[in-house]
Amino acid sequence: MRQIVLLTGLAVVLAACTQSAPAPTGLANPASEYCASLGGRTEIRNETGGQVGYCHLPDGSVTEEWALYRARVGQQ
Numbered sequence: 001m002r003q004i005v006l007l008t009g010l011a012v013v014l015a016a017c018t019q020s021a022p023a024p025t026g027l028a029n030p031a032s033e034y035c036a037s038l039g040g041r042t043e044i045r046n047e048t049g050g051q052v053g054y055c056h057l058p059d060g061s062v063t064e065e066w067a068l069y070r071a072r073v074g075q076q
Helices: 002-016 030-037 065-073
Strands: 041-047 050-056 062-064
Touching: 030 041, 030 050, 030 065, 050 065, 062 065
Parallel strands: none
Antiparallel strands: 041 050, 050 062
């Protein structure tokens, strides 16, 4: 009986030490959201400095998302 209690206690202690996965932040990229609001489609490209998002707009033009966001939203 004593062994069962000890094993149960050990199992509880070990279970308390497990790490859970971090919760997602839920924050969207405002430049990507702005692209979508214009009817655009986001494309992520791997470049030398890292990943860069490009917005494919309905008129066929392709613009870097943050440049588009700063140019248009910064004017408001």
